[in-house]
Amino acid sequence: MANLLGSRPRLAIVGASVRAAAQSASRAGLDVVAADLFADADLREVGPATQIEDYPSGFCSWLEGVEADAWMYTGGLERWPALIDRMARLKPLWGVCGAPLRSARDLQILHAALAEAGIGFPETRPSSASLPLDGSWLCKADRVWELDRPNAAAAGLERGAVYQRRLTEQQGRPASVVFVLGDTWARTVGVTEQLIGPRHGAAPFQYAGSVGPLEVGRAVERQLKRLRETLRHDFELRGVVGVDLWLSDDEFWVLEVNPRYTASVEVLELSGATPVLGLHSLAFANEAPANALPASQPARAPAKKQILYARRALYVPDSVQLGAASPGMGENAAWLADLPAGGQRFEPGDPILTVIARGGLAESSAFARFVAETESRLYGATPTPE
Structure with missing residues (x-):
């Protein structure tokens, strides 16, 4: 489709893994050049792509050398705000930088602002002093781990962690909401459930995938509207913003804010949402959305994605046929994405590829069979590297 700006800008996309964002940009009618x-x-297949070895500092020289009208970043890069600020001086950034980025990523600032707005947020402390070592609190820095022993507290001190009271399955489930925020407007794209941790083949507290969209009740809708206006007005965030939640039937708690394209955007688009990066581009063009999303959308076909992490050391030879790297045309389809090149080695815990499905094939049993078939091809036909 033609993008909502009526032209075809060339967008540079950078991050740890940008395939999903690049395909989203293509769906929105943008040309893409990428590095990850x-x-x-x-x-x-979407456009010119460069593998960055000097991560993340190598993005700066790469961006300086490519032709692009604007650039954006995806997951992981928000942890280097100074780098983002330097890159924003090279080419126009369709994204968040400077003080808004730092404030949104500071859990203590976020906690205070959301509490004032009446939005749920787990109790957060700057120090582990006096906290019990029983796993009822989490250490949050560049990763998340339980505060369950002295070594965990020492690691928190070394990494500059903050400490957040752990929410339980009786209180809700992990979820994510995607907003698009402009100067004078805001849209809620949708809510998805997050797949987290070992039950989905990932490390504890590690993201493994998303499924959605989730329907939420009116009480949650009202709270989400208050949240997006707080992020737009008080934090001055613009463009695509993802927020990790702990969601129950009638309320939620905010876990963290990711002021950039998030992995769940792809799931929402595959389930029928308006191309999100088209709206994202408008947030930086000072234009109101030409095709505004309705306040509440009807139920759409489900979609699901799951990252497969290596269970052991793995070598993928050229001879292994992993399957299609693009979606089928029907409403019920399953395919593989983030396909590795043949001859690639993986260490335990490395991401190998992503399984994606929509419609009936996104339902639990059908999706599980597709995952099992994919893993059989990976592990059944490939030897462990010596």
């Missing part, structure tokens, strides 16, 4: 850690085959 993998330069997977299906990313290269």
Whole structure:
């Protein structure tokens, strides 16, 4: 489709893994040039792609050398706000930088602002002093771990962690909401459930995928509207913003704010949402959305994605046929994405590829069979590297 700006800008996209964002940009009618850690085959199908070895500092020289009208970043890069600020001086940034980025990523600032707005947020402390070592609190820095022993507290001190009271399954489930925020407007794209941790083949507290969209009740809708206006007005965030939640039937708690394209955007788009990066581009063009999303959308076809992490050391030879790297045309389809190049080695815990489905094939049993078939091809036909 033609993008909502009526022209075809060239967008540079950077991050740890940008295939999903690049395909989203293509769906929104944008030309793409990309750089990430993998330069997977299906990313290269969208546009020129570069594998960055000096991560993340290598993005700066790469951006300086490419032709692009604007650039954006995806997951992981928000942890280097000074780098983002330097890159924003090279080319126009469709994204958040400077003080808004730092404030949104500071859990203590976020906690205070959301509490004042009447939005749920787990109790957060700057120090582990006097906290019990029983796993009822989490250490949050560049990763998340339980505060369950003295070594965990020592690691928190070393990494500059903050400490957040742990929410339980009786209180809700992990979820995410995607907003698009402009100067004078805001849209809620949708809510998804997050797949987190070992039950989905990931490390504890690690993201493994998303499924959605989730329907939420009116009480949650009202709270989400208050949240997005707080982020737009008080934090001055613009463009695509993802917020991790702990969601129950009638309320939620905010876990963290990711002021950039998030992995769940792809799931929402595959379930029928308006191309999100088209709206994202408008947030930086000072234009109101031409095709505004309705306040509440009807139920759409489900979609699901799951990252497969290596269970052991793995070598993927050229001879292994992993399957299609693009979606089928029907409402019921399943495919693989982030396909590795043949001859690639993976260490335990490395991301290998992503399984994606929509419609009936996104339902639990059908999706699980597709995951099992994919893992059988990976582990059944490939030897462990010596």
